[in-house]
Amino acid sequence: MKSALFSPYTIKNVTLKNRIVMSPMCMYSSHNEDGMVEDWHFTHYVSRAVGQVGLIMVEATAVTPQGRISPQDLGIWSDEHIPGFKKLVSMMKAHGAKTSIQIAHAGRKATVEGDIVAPSAIAFSESYKKPKELTSSEIKEIIEAFGQGARRAKEAGFDIIEIHGAHGYLINEFLSPLSNKREDEYGGSPEKRYRFLHEVIKSVKEEWDGPLFVRISANDYTDGGLTPDDYVEYAKLMKEQGVDLIDVSSGAVVPASIDAFPGYQVGFSDKIRNQADIPTGAVGLITKAIQAEEILKNNRADLIFIARELLRDPYWPRTAAKELGVSIDAPKQYDRGWL
Template sequence: MLFTSYTMKELTLKNRIVMSPMCMYACDDESGRVNNWHKVHYPSRAVGQVGLIIVEATAVTPQGRISAQDLGIWSDEHVEGLKELTSLVHSQGAHIGIQLAHAGRKALVEGPILAPSAIPFDEKHRTPEAMTEQHIAETITAFAEAARRAKEAGFDVIELHAAHGYLINEFLSPLTNKRTDAYGGDKDRRYQLLNDVIDAVKQQWSGPLFVRISAHDYHPEGLTPDDYVDYARRMKAQGVDLIDVSSGAVLPAVPPNIYPGFQAAYAAQLRKEAEVATGAVGIITQPELAESILASGQADLVLLGRELLRDPYWPRTAAKQLGVTLEPPKSYNRGW
């Protein structure tokens, strides 16, 4: 199944191999603009026959960057470089998405940082400002404007980053959201920011929309996959096409039991109980594991992270091991 096509809306991926968004921390200055590194790094995975490449967490506001070296999409000035990037990937027969993000309390940039509540991530991070309703409204608008720019730049997919302890995840989790207004308190109100961001983005974007989540907080008072079944149903009802299922990182603690494909069970639960398409991610390095996740119905797509840093041509390795004939780029025929 790994090399079968997958269709969402009007978009058909040539296979089910997805490059997971991974921060490169490679911007030459603090402008957030695409540079030569990005123009080599991402298209090389397209040459390697990855079906969908998702560009790293790209900040919707300057103060929402994880680091000062992150890519940005908060200004129209970013569109030109992003458009060149999508053109390069498309020219090699792959599709490309972008992860829209706000770091929240995990931002490491200078100046004030924002979060649902004034609680630092750990003793090494600064205490954020609790967001006002004006801050929230401006952030929702920033996501919508980022979606408009992503469309102008030619991206095929948008993914909203609601995982790993960044801003939207901070609003969802009771561990980090201690608000008592419309955006915090009970489960419904903690979902409100993600609800409003999805609605605002869809005003600008009609293509496939993913949301990356952390399906487990790994804390007795935190969220579990059972909670995310409900949230996944809501996202599907709003028009989200796929839930990209990761876990953890809302707190510094690591998951208690990490092994290859350890998060696939969460993707499977959401896929079955919420009846929503899912992507599985997390230490998926072996082709046989990727194939089994898809064949067993745990997920619809498989996302690879570090393995595609180590081997940009992993799809070729996978095809050989699974006995699939993979058409190489024309210029590589002699060595494939």
Template sequence: MEHKLFSPITFKEVTLKNRIVMSPMCMYACEPEDGTVQDFHVTHYESRAVGQVGLIMLEATAVQPEGRISTKDLGIWCEKHIEGLKKVSDRIHTHGAKSSIQLAHAGRKANLPNDILAPSAIAFNENYKTPNAMSIDQINETIQSFKVAADRANQAGFDVIEIHAAHGYLINQFLSPLTNKRTDSYGGAKENRYRFLSEILEAIKTIWKAPIFVRISADEYHKDGNNMEDFIYYAEQLKKQGVSLIDCSTGGVVPATIQPFPGYQVPKAEILKKHVAIPTGAVGLITSSIQAEEVLQNNRADLIFLGRELLRNPYWAKQAANELQFDLDAPKSYERGWL
């Protein structure tokens, strides 16, 4: 039986050498707090490329300074960020991996000293500020910021961009009836709640021709939140707009108690893949090669996003290859230890 984990896959003109993706994870490592790439970021991401991960996705990178989750987040809101991001992308490419960056805006979950923004003036919880409800001008400015960020990502040489529409951040706040109480054309029915994401995608597509992934939270863990029928609708719209893959996570929209277990989010990816016929990425406590292979062999998802496993072991791909008895090519410098 062919091991699908190590089979290539193509999105538009971009071919990944395997199905292993480094999931975007905030590193909170920017010193000074200006959003620029540090030596740590280069080492952190390049080491996973050396470890033969197929697609390395940088952490949530803010399209506006007020859209950072914290003051130590990476940024892509100005020209000075391009040089460092290009260095990371170039180092990833050196080892045969493809590079990606997640474009993000934290909305009401920004933990910053300045005023914060959201679709509606509702705080996440008692420990967060109450955001200002966005004006139409601010919505348009933010859409433009995503577009300009995509242009900078292109200048930095990334192969894929991912739009962060999950985990209760700004785009997710527009999508969810729990956080979007607007009465204008961006609120109310799900068609209106989708408008913000739709307009971001249309703006980005005017200058970005490579694959676009979108991460969503496909379960809000609240009876009054979006349900699977809503997520299927969103997935259908994303497919119509030319999105290459939906990265399926869950939660983060409102405070919730979640009891995760191995592969607990995989069924969401499977449902959207089967109902909408769009490629999906599976994430969430996927830790072993056998587990990843089961997801792929049974056509439950197309890519395996690894987070904590790649923090623990940058060479997880080699471990997986050993377990599956697959002959994974070694980086030349590591050949002596690759047996």
């Protein structure tokens, strides 16, 4: 059987050996609150490389201390973070995986000490702190921080960078009219709300010429919020800026009820891919190889992002290959027990 899931995929100068991507998932394991890579990260990520995942994406990594989702998040705001990432990248690549990092700022969903910031001074919910509205100069500082994060990711040797524009974090907050009530150049119209992301992409690309992904939340699931149709237009703008792939998730910019079922976000990926004419990644309760095959063979996405299933099964590529009846290479150390 010829498998779409186990076919290679090339983006710019980077070729993935299969279409399986380990989705970024926070590990909350930088226990000294300094954002440093620790032993857990080496164990966690490298085991998935041994398991034959094609592209491993390191969790949301903060470009400023203030931009951490939690005090235990990884950081890339200092050159001191580079050596740990460089070692992690080297270890993952030794097992044939390509490597990526998701650079992020949590905005009003940060749970760190001190002030948190957002486009507008509106709390995410009653259980979150009220953020401080960003000034124009503070916005410029964060945009520069994304660029410097990209520089450090390049120095660490990552193959791909993803900008986190989803799940209610800072970039998503600027994009959505539910969280952005500004009346300056960064709010008030779809074009102005996109400006922050536009400038972040520009800043990143000044430091980075490799493949660039952006994760989005394609549906706010709330009246007056953004819809997949809105993100088709935003995806066209991102493509014009040189973004190579849209990683299509959804929700979390405001509290909302979401009917989550297997593949519930795939339709958003399909729509954006085929209406904006840009490669996409599909994510969200994709657990079976046959699911992934259907998505790829029907041109609904180009890559399959696997999250929780890879927490349960670090060797999910092997599981998927057995389900599809295809043979994949084993780590030589595991030859005797791979089949």
